[in-house]
Structure formats: C-alpha cells, structure tokens
Amino acid sequence: MDELEIRNSIINNINNSYPLINNNLKHDYKYLKERTIYFELKEYIDKFIDSCNPNRSFIIPGIRGVGKTTLLYQLYKYLYEIKNIQENRILFLDLNRLKHRPDFNLLDYLDVFIKDINEEHYLTSTQLFVLIDETQYAKNWDIAAKTMYDENSNVFIVFTGSNALNLESTADTLRRSIKKQMYPLTFSEYTELNYNINMPYKFTDIIYDVLQTGDVEELEKIEKQLHLNEYKVLKHNIKKEFEYYLEYGDLPVTILKNKIDSIQTTLEVSDKIVETDMDLISSIKSETRLKAYELISLLATEKPGEIALNKIANNIQTSTKTIENLLEILRKTELIFPIEIYGSPSKKSRTPTKYYFLSTQSKAAFFLSEGDLSRDTRQSLGILAENMVASTLHRIKETKKNKTGVYYDARRGGVDFIITTKNGNVVPIEVGIGKKNKKQIIQAINYYKSEYGIVISNRTDFITKEDNIIFIPLSTFSLA
Structure with a gap:
C-alpha cells in the first residue's frame, strides 16, 4: 500500500472508531463494567498524560474470549470522553481487519499516523495514543514496538493479542514494554x-x-x-x-x-x-x-x-x-x-x-x-x-x-x-x-x-x- 492509501485508511478509521466502540460497549443502554486490568492501565495513562511517564508501551496477551478487545474499547472511551483527547490523536487498529490488505506493514501505518496525520503534534511532542488489537496478525510487530518506543517519547501504545504469536518475541521489546497477562475471570x-x-x-x-x-x-x-x-x-x-x-x-x-x-x-x-x-x-x-x-x-x-x-x-x-x-x-x-x-x-x-x-x-x-x-x-x-x-x-x-x-x-x-x-x-x-x-x-x-x-x-x-x-x-x- 502506498502512503496515500494508508492515510485514507487511517482517516476513515479515526472517523468511525468512536461510534463503533461506543456501540459495542453498550448492552441494554448500559456500559460494560471494567476489569481490574483496566484500572491498572488507566493509572499508567494518567501518569503519562501528567508527566510523560516512561512506562508507555504495554503488551497484553491472553486466550481468546478473555476480553482484550473490550479492554481497548474501554481505554479508548476513557481517553476520548474523560481525558478529552481529540479523535485524531487516538488510533485504534484491529489487525484482524487489515491482515488481508496487500503488503500491510504496521510500522508504515504508525509512521503515517504519527508523522503525517499528527505532524503538528509530532513536532511539538503532544501526546498520542495507539491501541492495537489482534497483534498476532502483524509480521514484525515487535520491530514496530521497539521503533515506536525509541523514536517517539510522546506515544503511549498498547498491543493485545493471543499468545499464539508469542508476544515475548524479542528481549529488546520486552525491556521496553510492560507485559500484563489477561486471564479468565476470577x-x-x-x-x-x-x-x-x-x-x-x-x-x-x-x-x-x-x-x-x-x-x-x-x-x-x-x-x-x-x-x-x-x-x-x-x-x-x-x-x-x-x-x-x-x-x-x-x-x-x-x-x-x-x-x-x-x-x-x-x-x-x-x-x-x-x-x-x-x-x-x-x-x-x-x-x-x-x-x-x-x-x-x-x-x-x-x-x-x-x-x-x-x-x-x-x-x-x-x-x-x-x-x-x-x-x-x-x-x-x-x-x-x-x-x-x-x-x-x-x-x-x-x-x-x-x-x-x-x-x-x-x-x-x-x-x-x-x-x-x-x-x-x-x-x-x-x-x-x-x-x-x-x-x-x-x-x-x-x-x-x-x-x-x-x-x-x-x-x-x-x-x-x-x-x-x-x-x-x-x-x-x-x-x-x-x-x-x-x-x-x-x-x-x-x-x-x-x-x-x-x-x-x-x-x-x-x-x-x-x-x-x-x-x-x-x-x-x-x-x-
């Protein structure tokens, strides 16, 4: 995919993410309740927003059906509704929907989101947020994680996915990221x-x-x-x-x-x-x-x-x-x-x-x-x-x-x-x-x-x- 296609895809994603997420979090006009791990990540987000805390890269593995996607939806809602982060500064990517796109490259998507769509924020180090679901469908996701961490101190990023991928891909990625396993409900x-x-x-x-x-x-x-x-x-x-x-x-x-x-x-x-x-x-x-x-x-x-x-x-x-x-x-x-x-x-x-x-x-x-x-x-x-x-x-x-x-x-x-x-x-x-x-x-x-x-x-x-x-x-x- 060329840069223009990626840009149009991301803009379409940004415009549709909040309505989709808000709808999926409701049942009988009530929002789904949050699990303990949500409050843990929320605390990291608050610290990052207040002081650019270095803890800004997270890996969340877990078996299918354990609630990883819902967790990302709830974090998005918190950022947009409670912390008043503009939609263009939050990128939610479901890689299950992108895996069939020709020559899909996660790092290309992140570069366009950070350095093109949010060029002004990138230059002024305004905080950006990236939530990536179904990470197992991205080749070399760990290289993207390492690059994002090393080159962008203003980006908070969360990867979720099945352990089928082995989210402990490299020691370098693990040193930069905090791993929080999601388990079935107690x-x-x-x-x-x-x-x-x-x-x-x-x-x-x-x-x-x-x-x-x-x-x-x-x-x-x-x-x-x-x-x-x-x-x-x-x-x-x-x-x-x-x-x-x-x-x-x-x-x-x-x-x-x-x-x-x-x-x-x-x-x-x-x-x-x-x-x-x-x-x-x-x-x-x-x-x-x-x-x-x-x-x-x-x-x-x-x-x-x-x-x-x-x-x-x-x-x-x-x-x-x-x-x-x-x-x-x-x-x-x-x-x-x-x-x-x-x-x-x-x-x-x-x-x-x-x-x-x-x-x-x-x-x-x-x-x-x-x-x-x-x-x-x-x-x-x-x-x-x-x-x-x-x-x-x-x-x-x-x-x-x-x-x-x-x-x-x-x-x-x-x-x-x-x-x-x-x-x-x-x-x-x-x-x-x-x-x-x-x-x-x-x-x-x-x-x-x-x-x-x-x-x-x-x-x-x-x-x-x-x-x-x-x-x-x-x-x-x-x-x-």
Missing part, C-alpha cells in the same frame, strides 16, 4: 461484572499469603464481611452462583449470553484456536488439525490424569509424536497448561504430565454439550472444581513470578496438588465436592512432613482450621 471479577458488587480486596495476594504461610486470619475477616454484606445482592445462594460460574462464568465473551448461547460461543472460541491460532505457531496439515479437535475433546471430557501419549494416540489413531506436538502447540495457545509430578528431575522425566484448561468454562462447555459426565452433577462439578483450583494455582504462580511451585501428587491415594512455597515448604492440597474425610490430607502432611495442609471444597461455608488442616470453601478460593 469469581470476584465475575460477581463485580454481573452484580456490581464492589470487591476492594486484592484476593490474589491474600490467597497467596494463605498458601505461603497457613495464616487465614485476614481472609477469614474478609470472607465474613462478604457474606454479611456483598453476597446479599446475589440472585442465588453463593454455592449455586459458584456452580454457575464454574460452567458459564469465567470468559467475558459470554457474560451477557444465556446458557445455550454461552456453550455455543465457548465451543466456537476453542474452534477458532484450532483453526487460526495453531497455524500461527506451527503450520499443520488438515488431517492433523482434525486430530487436534479430537484431542481437545478427549482432554475436556475426561477426569484430569497423567497423559499417557501412546494411549491417547491409540484412541484417536495417530502417532505419539503427533500428540506430543499438538499438546505443545495447544499449550502455547494457552488453551491448556501442564502440571508436572512432584519429585526429582529424573522422576519428572519418567512420569507423564497432567494437563488442565486455563478456562474452566472451556472444559465445561464440552461436558455440557457432549460429555457423559454432564449427567452426573457431583462428579462433573468435582472435575470442574479441580480444574478451577489448578488454573488458579497456575495463575498465582505466574503472577508471583514462580515463587510458588505447583505439582501433582503421583502417590497411590495421593492428594490432588502439591505446592512449594518461596521458603521451600511443601503444602499438600486436596480438592473436592461434597463431604470429604481427612484421611488423604493427613497422610500427605505426614508423608511430606508439612506444617499444614489445605482442603478446598464445598464442605464448609466458611474457612475453618482444625489442627494443621485448613478448610477453604471453593467459592472463597476462586476469588483469587
């Missing part, structure tokens, strides 16, 4: 978005401290306050609301949909990952793609267990090498993530890995549409609860920069998870639906010489501590 975010319940607590930090120390005093106080005040506005009792959240509630893309539409949309998100994102990581043949659908369905509808590659290969009639490659690609898309066995490096190399879904709702969609376990409410809820706890532990580990190790216990009759704290302590964790006896957790505490163990279940409505065993309600743990 239960606290879910209740905020659906019921306008104000959750002023940093639940991730609070649950993290419980895992690390076994001290439940602060969480007990907050939990009581929630039940006394905030949870009164829920349409159902807390356990019923939590069960709905497990099956339909952790992906923002379905937050305004009914159950049937929610299942369909969730399955479509998984299909899009297979049809589009996997190819951005590694080109795969059509017959291999069909095996990916079968593999995802198998992982979703069975109880999490050690992955025996040869068994799965036999079930879906392919090679173990193909299964191994597909699991790695799906891991990079963030649809699934691995948890290794607790033990020595040699033991880990000899023992299969367990795989869980980052979004429990994604797993539930297969249960509800085709899985036999959907007929057994208690069993299916138990499996979904285990997936939710695994996903929460994984997110806490990633958020806290690996200060917490997360593993599974491969001993016969072992607990569901083992975590290692930053001080090297071993904490066994058992998950379940319904009344559970203390036999497994007591055995694990004794076997690993742990100071305490944790049972996460719906056995209790409030946190309780019996000797060295901490009982945490599933709904409370899912707030993190």
Whole structure:
C-alpha cells in the first residue's frame, strides 16, 4: 500500500472508531463494567498524560474470549470522553481487519499516523495514543514496538493479542514494554461484572499469603464481611452462583449470553484456536488439525490424569509424536497448561504430565454439550472444581513470578496438588465436592512432613482450621 492509501485508511478509521466502540460497549443502554486490568492501565495513562511517564508501551496477551478487545474499547472511551483527547490523536487498529490488505506493514501505518496525520503534534511532542488489537496478525510487530518506543517519547501504545504469536518475541521489546497477562475471570471479577458488587480486596495476594504461610486470619475477616454484606445482592445462594460460574462464568465473551448461547460461543472460541491460532505457531496439515479437535475433546471430557501419549494416540489413531506436538502447540495457545509430578528431575522425566484448561468454562462447555459426565452433577462439578483450583494455582504462580511451585501428587491415594512455597515448604492440597474425610490430607502432611495442609471444597461455608488442616470453601478460593 502506498502512503496515500494508508492515510485514507487511517482517516476513515479515526472517523468511525468512536461510534463503533461506543456501540459495542453498550448492552441494554448500559456500559460494560471494567476489569481490574483496566484500572491498572488507566493509572499508567494518567501518569503519562501528567508527566510523560516512561512506562508507555504495554503488551497484553491472553486466550481468546478473555476480553482484550473490550479492554481497548474501554481505554479508548476513557481517553476520548474523560481525558478529552481529540479523535485524531487516538488510533485504534484491529489487525484482524487489515491482515488481508496487500503488503500491510504496521510500522508504515504508525509512521503515517504519527508523522503525517499528527505532524503538528509530532513536532511539538503532544501526546498520542495507539491501541492495537489482534497483534498476532502483524509480521514484525515487535520491530514496530521497539521503533515506536525509541523514536517517539510522546506515544503511549498498547498491543493485545493471543499468545499464539508469542508476544515475548524479542528481549529488546520486552525491556521496553510492560507485559500484563489477561486471564479468565476470577469469581470476584465475575460477581463485580454481573452484580456490581464492589470487591476492594486484592484476593490474589491474600490467597497467596494463605498458601505461603497457613495464616487465614485476614481472609477469614474478609470472607465474613462478604457474606454479611456483598453476597446479599446475589440472585442465588453463593454455592449455586459458584456452580454457575464454574460452567458459564469465567470468559467475558459470554457474560451477557444465556446458557445455550454461552456453550455455543465457548465451543466456537476453542474452534477458532484450532483453526487460526495453531497455524500461527506451527503450520499443520488438515488431517492433523482434525486430530487436534479430537484431542481437545478427549482432554475436556475426561477426569484430569497423567497423559499417557501412546494411549491417547491409540484412541484417536495417530502417532505419539503427533500428540506430543499438538499438546505443545495447544499449550502455547494457552488453551491448556501442564502440571508436572512432584519429585526429582529424573522422576519428572519418567512420569507423564497432567494437563488442565486455563478456562474452566472451556472444559465445561464440552461436558455440557457432549460429555457423559454432564449427567452426573457431583462428579462433573468435582472435575470442574479441580480444574478451577489448578488454573488458579497456575495463575498465582505466574503472577508471583514462580515463587510458588505447583505439582501433582503421583502417590497411590495421593492428594490432588502439591505446592512449594518461596521458603521451600511443601503444602499438600486436596480438592473436592461434597463431604470429604481427612484421611488423604493427613497422610500427605505426614508423608511430606508439612506444617499444614489445605482442603478446598464445598464442605464448609466458611474457612475453618482444625489442627494443621485448613478448610477453604471453593467459592472463597476462586476469588483469587
């Protein structure tokens, strides 16, 4: 594309962005509520506007359906309506719409926006804002990010996209940018978005401290306050609301949909990952793609267990090498993530890995549409609860920069998870639906010489501590 075509395209984009964004943010004449990450970026924007803060380049990866596009819409609305930034100084680019244009080059677009359309602002260092969605469709996006940062101290830029692209492309880009991963909704975010319940607590930090120390005093106080005040506005009792959240509630893309539409949309998100994102990581043949659908369905509808590659290969009639490659690609898309066995490096190399879904709702969609376990409410809820706890532990580990190790216990009759704290302590964790006896957790505490163990279940409505065993309600743990 020549410069004139790019200029006309950008001008058309600028003229149409606000009406499009404003319309997409409304539902029943009300605006969609913001997630925590919105307020974090809003604070960076405020500091940039006030003092040209050097923190002005952000990378926001996340699985499909997690709300990245809505986040950019809300930031645009904030800039235009609240901070009174003129439309021509804000560029919103959806690269999914531009990917088929001949010779599309992201850096060319940014140069025209900054140095041509905003030439006066460029020369006077007036602040400009660039919001780029679906970054995975731009080749050499990281070069554009590096160039923008190095050459334009007056430009605030946000890139969002699937991790299929590997948004950690170069060390240079990472040094210049702040990465903020978007995860599926926690239960606290879910209740905020659906019921306008104000959750002023940093639940991730609070649950993290419980895992690390076994001290439940602060969480007990907050939990009581929630039940006394905030949870009164829920349409159902807390356990019923939590069960709905497990099956339909952790992906923002379905937050305004009914159950049937929610299942369909969730399955479509998984299909899009297979049809589009996997190819951005590694080109795969059509017959291999069909095996990916079968593999995802198998992982979703069975109880999490050690992955025996040869068994799965036999079930879906392919090679173990193909299964191994597909699991790695799906891991990079963030649809699934691995948890290794607790033990020595040699033991880990000899023992299969367990795989869980980052979004429990994604797993539930297969249960509800085709899985036999959907007929057994208690069993299916138990499996979904285990997936939710695994996903929460994984997110806490990633958020806290690996200060917490997360593993599974491969001993016969072992607990569901083992975590290692930053001080090297071993904490066994058992998950379940319904009344559970203390036999497994007591055995694990004794076997690993742990100071305490944790049972996460719906056995209790409030946190309780019996000797060295901490009982945490599933709904409370899912707030993190």
